[in-house]
Amino acid sequence: RKEVEQDPGPFNVPEGATVAFNCTYSNSASQSFFWYRQDCRKEPKLLMSVYSSGNEDGRFTAQLNRASQYISLLIRDSKLSDSATYLCVVNRFADKLIFGTGTRLQVFP
């Protein structure tokens, strides 16, 4: 079983739609959680950190459920420019980042 698992998608949604991605992790000792965004043929970039209390950054909301060991990302009012692959990332304490294989989002007009 992979340490971080994501639905690969693709998620095809119209502009203005709300879309949510989930990610599960297997190591209960994991301490930090992130979402990275990767555009086609580009490098990954940090989108946002995920905090236990949940956090919001504009149209993006991230949630963490430690009991069920999953992380979610909600995107409201989708834009064409949101089309990308979203990588769920987990960091065990003082250890390396573990990347999921990503969920591909395609927003169409």
Place this chain on the structure above:
Amino acid sequence: DAGVIQSPRHEVTEMGQEVTLRCKPISGHNSLFWYRQTMMRGLELLIYFNNNVPIDDSGMPEDRFSAKMPNASFSTLKIQPSEPRDSAVYFCASSLGQTQETQYFGPGTRLLVL
């Protein structure tokens, strides 16, 4: 400010040849990471350095792969001899400190081994 710089951006080589990938981290960052990305396996950490010292190389696939960081501003990843299954995108990333939170990735090197 310059981000992480990688060279070459693209490399096509024949099986058995030596390949050297280069990385210049962001100035002031003291952790450097080498990743490999493929469709099947996603993004995998190969090795990371802190203050130029290799900390974890458990992701290095086999003895054909080696990495060095002779100083704070330069690192290399070498594959010798290369094989077709090494074809992938290789990313270098750097970060402040050892907590490995925000990592800044370079543009990657696309390697094709024929």
